[in-house]
Amino acid sequence: MARTPTLTFDRGTLILHPPPRCKAWMDFATWDDRIEKFRIPAIQYRPLVEALQAENTDFVDKAKEFYPVELLAALEMEPYPHQSEALKAWKLAGRQGVVVLPTAAGKTYLAQMAMQATPRTTLIVVPTLDLMHQWYAHLLAAFPDAEIGLLGGGSRDRTPILVSTYDSAAINAENLGNRYALIIFDECHHLPTDFSRVIAEYAIAPYRLGLSATPERTDGKHADLNILIGREVYRKRAEDLAGKALAEHEIVQIKVKLSQLEREKYNRLIQIRNDFLRESKISLGSIQGWQRFVQMSARSQGGRRAMLAHREAKEIALGTDGKIRVLANLLAKHYPERILIFTADNATVYSISQEFLIPAITHQTPVKERHAILTKFREGEYRSLIASHVLNEGVDVPSASVAIILSGTGSAREYIQRLGRVLRKGNVKNKQAILYEVIAENTSEERTSARRRGEGDKPQKQEGKKKNKENLRVVYGSGGKGREYKAAEQMEIKYSTDESKLSKDDDF
Structure with a gap:
């Protein structure tokens, strides 16, 4: 009597043995001479299982160790329309895909909504320790009865809900791969690197959600997100949400002349x-x-x-002196508002910090000192704060209403993230945020500014004589009329995403 095929998980891959009599599995498998069995990439778990089920093939699934969990939310808010739309689009896409929302648009609460809609063991992956602790605090408040743990920064928990840094998740990818049904990739543009991508490749998780304000990468690897997580299912720009989920904002460019x-x-x-x-x-x-x-x-x-x-x-x-004079004027103009100042290098940070007696944060700032500075800034003891790149992502400072970019890279991601630092409404009614971009006129900074604002293909009057076709051009919005979540409803989805049909008895 023939044995029933068994599917097992082996350090980031799947083993299917003995081979089923149907043909569906053959497109996924590769013969491994070392063990004389067929091996399948873990990321192919869901399409493999669906193919076997479609042919009514009996098999034993010993690969999955994920399971349903009870998620009773103690923290619930009325979602913004864009959050409900994004969740619906993600569900219609089979609970796989990337949602693009501007910084401060509520991506963390959207993830909580996705977890409640998909109550399974969940892994949340974040790029920094700061973000890891922010997510942990949010989840503890949202699901006080759930087991929530950390992986990274000295913690090595094994819990149904786990928050990990990308580095720690990649290092432990072979062991984590079959424990979680849902993986949430925060700031998912960090995923398609040679080191981090194994988190997705070694995982059998059938449900995946990517979150980012700027998923585009200059190396073009953002295209890999379609395979690692799923296609982009929803996108909104900061200007689409201004006055609603985000503060009304204004962007002012100031050009200074060199002496x-x-x-x-x-x-x-x-x-x-x-x-x-x-x-x-x-x-x-x-x-x-x-x-x-x-x-x-x-x-x-x-x-x-x-x-x-x-x-x-x-x-x-x-570092032209003209920028320092403009900075002095802006600080006086906006006192006593909370002001964030950004530069491209640490030397300028320390110079301005010393000249204006403004607290500074760089990658060299000790963790405890950094925490103390941010706390005093939030509480209003400090009115201004200067940093280089360390505040670009993963820092919640809703009290800030003015951002001043004295220098930066040509990265559109950096620009959007810096704008996002002042877009959170917080408890401020009718908040009006403003971003100042201070650049030196008739220098390479003008071209850098154009690139980060998505205008890199425009010819420049100075220095560059040809159009820069290689520059990243970020395209915001839905990309066309009627191509928002409503368009997702019309796509062919082969299986139901109805809440009532996602029960504890489901295969996934």
């Missing part, structure tokens, strides 16, 4: 750089061009001189 001495030195340095680029036939309009410039700077004296000139010119644009 005559700064301008003369800047032009001289740029000329040195451009002469070398022209002689070497290098264009900085692409990543490949920049990589070649870096390589050439290490191979020749002329290349090194050009790179040093490039860096010195950049320092002039980033």
Whole structure:
């Protein structure tokens, strides 16, 4: 008598033995000579099970160790329309996919709604320890009767609801892979790296939710999210939610002129750089061009001189005295409002901190000191705060209403995240947020500013003579009329997502 095929989990993969008589499983399996059995990638668990079920093939599922959980919410709020729409779109897509919402739009509460709609063991993956503790605190308040644990920062819990950093989840991916039915990837643009992607690849989780304000990546790997999590199912822009879930906001660009001495030195340095680029036939309009410039700077004296000139010119644009004067005016204008100041480098952070007696946070700031500074800022003891990149994501400061970008990268993600730091309404009625972008006129900063605002394909009047086709251009909104969650309702979904049909007796 033939044995019933058994599906087992083995360190991030599946083993199906003995082979079923049907053909459905063959598209997923690869023969492993070492064990003389068929092996299947763990991420293929759901389509494999659905294929076997579709052919009425009997099999024993010993792979899954996830199970239903009771999630009785003690923290419930009336969801915003966009949260309800996003949840509906995700469910209609089979509870797999990416939701794109601006910073401060309530992605954490949306995740809570998804957990309540899919009451199974759940893994939440976040990029930083700060975010891990924020999620943990939220979940403890939301589900006080549930077992909630941490993985990372010295904690190694084994609980039905687990919050982990990407690093810790990747390290333990082989052991975590079959324990959770739902995985929530917060800031999911961190997932498609060679190190982190194993979290999704080694997991059999049939339900997956990705959350991000800016999933696009300059290396193009955001396309892998379609495989690792599921396609994008819903998207809203900050301006779509202004005055509703988010504070009304205004973006003001201030251009400052270099002094005559700064301008003369800047032009001289740029000329040195451009002469070398022209002689070497290098264009900085692409990543490949920049990589070649870096390589050439290490191979020749002329290349090194050009790179040093490039860096010195950049320092002039980033740190011109004109920006300091503008900063002083803005601080006086908006006193006593809570103000966040962002720069591109730590040296400028410390310089401004010392000159204006403003508390500073960088990656070098000890955890306890950082916590104390943020607490005093939230409570109003500190009115201003300056940082480089460490406050771009994972920090909740609803009391801030003014952001000043003195310098930054060309990353659209960084720009949106910095704007998001002042968009939370908090308890402020009719909050009006404002973002100032201070840039040096007629310098490379203008092109950097255009890139981070999604205008990288526009030709620039200075320095760049050709359109930069390689730059990331973030496309916001639904991408077309009528292509929001209503369009998701029309897509062909092969199985039900009705709440009543997602019972404890389901296969998943």
